[in-house]
Amino acid sequence: MESVAFIQWCLDNLNYWTITLLMTIESSFIPFPSEVVVPPAAWKAAAGSSDLNIYLVVLFATIGACLGALVNYFLAKWLGRPIIYKFANSRLGHMCLIDEQKVKHAENYFDKHGAISTFVGRLIPAVRQLISIPAGLAQMKMGPFLLFTALGAGIWNAILAIIGWSLAKVPGIQTEEQLLEKVNEYSHIIGYSIIIIVVFILGYLIYKGTRKK
Numbered sequence: 326m327e328s329v330a331f332i333q334w335c336l337d338n339l340n341y342w343t344i345t346l347l348m349t350i351e352s353s354f355i356p357f358p359s360e361v362v363v364p365p366a367a368w369k370a371a372a373g374s375s376d377l378n379i380y381l382v383v384l385f386a387t388i389g390a391c392l393g394a395l396v397n398y399f400l401a402k403w404l405g406r407p408i409i410y411k412f413a414n415s416r417l418g419h420m421c422l423i424d425e426q427k428v429k430h431a432e433n434y435f436d437k438h439g440a441i442s443t444f445v446g447r448l449i450p451a452v453r454q455l456i457s458i459p460a461g462l463a464q465m466k467m468g469p470f471l472l473f474t475a476l477g478a479g480i481w482n483a484i485l486a487i488i489g490w491s492l493a494k495v496p497g498i499q500t501e502e503q504l505l506e507k508v509n510e511y512s513h514i515i516g517y518s519i520i521i522i523v524v525f526i527l528g529y530l531i532y533k534g535t536r537k538k
Contacts (some may be wrong), residue, residue, distance in 0.1 A: 339366045341381060345389040351480070352393025352454060362386065363482050364489030369495035379490055383482045390447075390478035391471060394457040401461025409458060427455055435459035438448060440469050447477025 339362070347362045363386050370377040401409055410429065431452055435442045443465070446456030460470050 326439040339377065341377075341385045344382060345385045346387025346393070348386045348482075349393040349396070352390040352457075353396040359386070359390075359482070359485060360485065363485035364492070367489030368493045371458065371490045383479065383486050386482040386486075387479045390482065391475050393454075394474045394478070395471075397455070397457035398461040398465075401458045402464055406462055413485035426459060431455040431460040431473055432462065435463065440465060443470055444477040446479055447451065447474060450522055454479070 344362060344366055348359060349358045351362065363382060366382045366386075367378055367379050370382060378490045431446070435446070435456065440460075443456055443460050446452045457470075457474070
């Protein structure tokens with residue numbers, strides 16, 4: 326309960342440090358949606374109700390996402406596949422909304438698409454938080470891992486920030502509860518749209534590769 330109260334305090338007192346901390350939590354094993362952090366911060370920046378700057382909101386949110394991704398990466402790298410899957414099947418893993426099927430899905434996605442999946446995976450719902458695990462299991466080089474993670478997380482955070490900023494100008498949205506309701510609606514639409522675009526691009530690349538062969 327104390328951890329829940331602490332997270333709620335961070336949400337009620339959004340600044341660059343709490344944004345970084347919350348996004349680190351969001352990107353690690355602990356389930357916590359980025360939709361409740363970045364859009365409200367951007368909304369407050371647009372409304373002028375805080376000292377937040379939308380560009381710095383995206384920057385610090387991305388730094389937090391990278392830190393959380395590193396947690397997953399090193400845990401997977403140091404612990405190895407058997408312990409990661411044992412954790413996924415444990416009660417604690419289920420409390421973190423992780424199970425064997427989700428880890429397998431992320432690992433299969435990484436195996437199929439390679440290093441670029443750390444970039445694309447950050448844009449896909451249900452894969453975003455877990456894509457760092459197969460990267461750690463595969464002992465992906467740190468440079469490309471951080472680069473692709475930062476690019477993917479940065480794009481996603483920019484999308485959420487734009488949503489929050491835009492909704493500050495929509496009549497009828499006066500509370501964070503009303504804001505989050507709209508953000509949840511739009512983020513799902515955007516997330517699935519990104520999946521369709523990614524599938525189309527990958528399909529095209531596979532088709533081109535087959536033609537060359």
